[in-house]
Each structure stands twice: as C-alpha cells, then as structure tokens.
Amino acid sequence: MKKIIFTIGFISATFFQMLFAQKIVRYDLYVRDTIVNVTGKAKQAIAVNGQIPMPTLTFTGGDTAEIYVHNELNEETSLHWHGIFLPNQYDGVPNLTQMPIKAHSTHLYRFPIIQHGTHWYHSHTGLQEQIGMYGSLILNKKEEPKIPTIPIVLSEWTDIKPENAHRMLHNANDWFAIKKGTTQSYTEAIKQGYFKTKVVNEWKRMNAMDVSDVYYNAFLINGKRENQLSQFKAGDKVKLRISNGGASTYFWLTYSGGKMSVVANDGNDVEPIELID
Numbered sequence: 001m002k003k004i005i006f007t008i009g010f011i012s013a014t015f016f017q018m019l020f021a022q023k024i025v026r027y028d029l030y031v032r033d034t035i036v037n038v039t040g041k042a043k044q045a046i047a048v049n050g051q052i053p054m055p056t057l058t059f060t061g062g063d064t065a066e067i068y069v070h071n072e073l074n075e076e077t078s079l080h081w082h083g084i085f086l087p088n089q090y091d092g093v094p095n096l097t098q099m100p101i102k103a104h105s106t107h108l109y110r111f112p113i114i115q116h117g118t119h120w121y122h123s124h125t126g127l128q129e130q131i132g133m134y135g136s137l138i139l140n141k142k143e144e145p146k147i148p149t150i151p152i153v154l155s156e157w158t159d160i161k162p163e164n165a166h167r168m169l170h171n172a173n174d175w176f177a178i179k180k181g182t183t184q185s186y187t188e189a190i191k192q193g194y195f196k197t198k199v200v201n202e203w204k205r206m207n208a209m210d211v212s213d214v215y216y217n218a219f220l221i222n223g224k225r226e227n228q229l230s231q232f233k234a235g236d237k238v239k240l241r242i243s244n245g246g247a248s249t250y251f252w253l254t255y256s257g258g259k260m261s262v263v264a265n266d267g268n269d270v271e272p273i274e275l276i277d
C-alpha cells in the first residue's frame with residue numbers, strides 16, 4: 001500500500017512539475033560607452049552588447065525572464081521594463097524600487113512573463129535612454145500566429161548632449177523652435193486674430209509648439225536613418241512589432257503598399273482594423 005501511495009505521489013509530483021515548469025530564458029546585457037556618428041560628427045553614446053538599439057529581448061508567456069545587466073560604464077545605470085507587470089523590486093526605477101546599478105557591477109532582473117504583446121525597455125537613469133539605451137521587448141503568446149515578425153524600434157538622435165537639450169528646454173531657449181521652423185511672430189498672430197493668445201503664451205513663456213519641442217538631427221528606425229526589408233516579396237504578409245523608443249517624438253506611419261491592419265495597441269490585442277493613410 002505504502003509503495004502504491006509513494007508511486008502515485010511521485011507520478012503526481014512529476015505531472016505537477018511538467019504542468020508548471022517554467023522555462024528560464026536568460027539574457028546577458030553588457031552596457032558600454034561607445035562613439036557613434038549619425039550626422040558626420042562623432043558623439044558619445046551607450047551601446048548594449050555593441051548595438052543601438054539594445055538587443056531585442058524575446059520571451060513567451062509562462063517563461064521566467066532572467067536578465068543580467070553588466071554595467072561596464074563609469075556611471076550608474078538601470079533598466080525599466082515599460083508597462084510590464086512584475087514584482088515591484090524589478091521595475092527598474094533607481095532609488096525607488098531598487099538601488100542604482102553601480103559602475104562596473106552586475107544586477108539581475110528576474111520576473112515571470114504573465115502578459116504578451118509588443119513592448120520596450122529602457123534605461124531609467126539620467127538621460128541614458130536618449131543616447132542608445134532603448135530596445136524592443138517582445139512577449140509572445142504560447143500559440144503565436146505563424147507570420148514573419150519584425151521588431152521595429154523608432155527613435156531620434158540629437159548631436160546636442162541630452163543634458164544640454166534638457167537645460168535649453170528649462171530656460172525656454174528658442175533655438176529648437178528656430179531650427180524646427182515653428183516660431184510664431186506677432187504679425188502672424190495678429191493676422192490670424194490671435195493677438196491675445198500670443199500675449200498670454202509669451203507671458204507663460206510657452207512656445208508655439210510646446211510638445212515634442214526638441215529639434216532632432218535625425219530620426220532612426222532600428223538605429224539607422226534608413227532601413228530596408230528586402231527579404232519580402234510583394235503580397236507577403238508581415239507582422240511589424242513597432243515600439244516608439246523616442247525620448248520626445250510622436251511618429252506618423254504610412255505605408256505605400258496598401259492598407260495596414262492594426263492588430264494590437266500598447267501590448268493589447270484589438271479588433272483588427274484596416275488603416276488607409
């Protein structure tokens with residue numbers, strides 16, 4: 001009798017393990033200083049595993065993510081998993097949910113994957129995100145439709161040090177508006193009948209275009225100014241997993257090949273909708 005109970009116990013324990021066994025998916029991220037040349041000028045940036053954007057991290061629902069961050073910078077860093085449900089201690093906000101990852105140290109983020117969809121991750125330290133620390137985070141369903149899938153990360157680049165751009169925004173410098181051609185003159189405002197609004201906005205030191213107000217030297221798609229997917233032929237169906245890794249840019253997407261279908265938004269499936277541009 002004892003033997004039978006033991007056997008049943010053994011079988012059910014094995015079955016239980018099979019049912020709830022979580023696959024550990026490990027990534028090692030090496031964060032290093034680098035020099036990039038986007039516009040013809042060599043500028044300081046941060047590359048992870050030698051690349052900008054950071055590597056695409058892919059997991060499947062039910063996996064346990066283990067991400068080792070090897071900080072080889074001479075400064076602190078952190079990684080935030082944008083919009084991901086996880087134990088608070090792994091949320092990646094320095095001095096709030098964790099201590100900063102000190103220079104030349106390793107930190108482990110470990111959390112179960114309990115959702116799916118297209119997401120992104122980025123540094124939550126200073127303005128490191130603006131100079132390269134952003135990447136695609138793909139959470140697959142267990143049964144994912146078998147369509148070729150391409151992660152796309154959109155971002156922007158400025159030759160100005162991000163700290164300087166930040167300072168210029170704080171002292172309401174008009175330089176970006178001049179570069180973007182979004183300055184507004186009193187004559188224009190009066191002509192349009194908006195003299196009062198103009199005066200009020202001047203009083204508030206508010207630029208005509210106060211959102212998305214940094215002038216960027218370049219806009220990037222997967223870290224390049226131009227990118228081709230020449231492996232696809234006309235008529236092929238492709239799933240683009242698009243993340244906006246920009247620090248302050250809204251992107252407008254168009255497709256010259258016909259209608260695009262939107263099947264998900266912010267990591268949530270939606271009723272597929274066809275877009276006409």
Ligand SMILES: [Cu+2]
Nearest residue numbers: 080082083122
């Ligand atoms: Cu975020």
